[in-house]
Amino acid sequence: MNSKITTLLFDLDGTLINTNELIIASFTETLNHYYPGQFKREDIIPFIGPTLVDTFTSIDPERADEMIARYREHNWKNHDMLVTQFDGVFETVQTLKQSGYKLAVVTTKKRDIVERGLRLSKLDQFFDVVVTLDEVKHAKPDPEPLLKALKQLDS
Template sequence: MVKALLFDFDGTLLNTNDLIIQTFMHVLEERFPGQYKPEDCLRFMGPSLVETFKELTPDEVDEMVGKYRKWNLEHHDELVTEFDGVIETLEELQALGIRLAIVSTKRRDTIKRGLDLMGASHFFEFLVGIEDVKNVKPDPEPVLLAIEKLGVEKEDVIMIGDNHHDILAGKNADVKTAGVAWSIKGEDYLKQFHPDYILQHMSDLLPIVKES
């Protein structure tokens, strides 16, 4: 029986795709003029910023992360949009008594900013952000921490996300997983990682929960 849902945030609950790509393009164009195109940034979506900049600029990780976060926050509210049906579905899930939490590689304050913008903060019992763990997704640590905080059994949990990091973190934690077809990387990309469910729309969670 499904009792709890763990959600990734970026690209799953809030459409931050344009924000993330434009932020990467801003900082990379400054550092590597003309070397990157927007489509090149897709592979940076999922890993933590530290992981990404350790690969790109190993001697300037803190500086690049700082520049990224500064521009990202300055342009956050103007560049994010809501995915269809998210708020309505969260309302129904809450009414059904399903427990909800967020498991993200972002900082908690940035997640909260997005949730507040959506008017969705009240749906979630807590947020697991990058500062809460030593190992980020696809390591199971963030998912296992959320399960521990909820006090539920693994078999009663689904981890939901738009990236392979989310699916693999769920599998590594031995919970069911769901990929969202509205992922910027595409439904076929997610299917490679064999999630238990593919959601075409946020409301697809309702029959899954009711029939479990």
């Protein structure tokens, strides 16, 4: 059986671009607004990864939508100032693309902020497919976004 790898799917946050400080700052600002002084950095770290809906619903189901809106507003305003590149990522992704791999981003973020991050890091040119929270019913870790990316790449 030939099992040659032809396709690579990437997460965005903390993988392709360093959004960790932006995410932590956005959670900190939001949570301090609703719960002053109750959440420290170490309490916030586990919130990186799950969807905002899952995280804020677990904290306060009644105000989750309001908290998400506040988080997103802070995140958007501070994006370009706090997002940085990881050393070697641009060159690595460029080399993978030039080597003929089909590349996709699969993320739990919304499309507008994903496109902004990819443009800022100049990685947008390398990805044939980007699957965001806006295109799926079930976010990661559900397989739906991964399967959608694979289908779009004919992989």
